[in-house]
Amino acid sequence: AWEWWRTIINEQNVPLTNEIKVSIGGTTLYPSANISH
DSSP states (O other), X not given: OOHHHHHHHHXXXXXXXXXXXXXXXXXXXXXXXXXXX
Protein backbone atom coordinates (compact mmCIF):
# COMPACT_ATOMS: atom_id res chain seq x y z
CA ALA A 1 0.00 0.00 0.00
CA TRP A 2 2.97 2.30 0.65
CA GLU A 3 4.99 1.03 -2.29
CA TRP A 4 3.69 3.85 -4.47
CA TRP A 5 5.52 6.56 -2.54
CA ARG A 6 8.52 4.33 -2.02
CA THR A 7 8.81 3.99 -5.80
CA ILE A 8 8.79 7.76 -6.14
CA ILE A 9 11.70 7.98 -3.73
CA ASN A 10 13.59 5.38 -5.73
CA GLU A 11 13.00 7.32 -8.94
CA GLN A 12 13.92 10.70 -7.49
CA ASN A 13 16.55 9.10 -5.28
CA VAL A 14 16.02 11.87 -2.75
CA PRO A 15 17.09 11.60 0.92
CA LEU A 16 13.74 13.02 2.00
CA THR A 17 12.49 9.63 3.15
CA ASN A 18 12.05 10.92 6.69
CA GLU A 19 10.05 13.93 5.55
CA ILE A 20 7.92 11.85 3.19
CA LYS A 21 7.18 9.39 6.00
CA VAL A 22 5.61 12.16 8.03
CA SER A 23 4.00 13.75 4.98
CA ILE A 24 2.08 10.61 4.09
CA GLY A 25 1.30 10.06 7.77
CA GLY A 26 4.17 7.79 8.74
CA THR A 27 2.39 7.14 12.03
CA THR A 28 0.27 4.61 10.17
CA LEU A 29 2.92 3.11 7.91
CA TYR A 30 6.07 3.93 9.85
CA PRO A 31 5.72 4.12 13.65
CA SER A 32 9.21 5.62 13.70
CA ALA A 33 7.73 8.72 12.07
CA ASN A 34 6.79 9.89 15.56
CA ILE A 35 10.49 10.32 16.30
CA SER A 36 10.99 12.11 12.98
CA HIS A 37 8.43 14.75 13.95
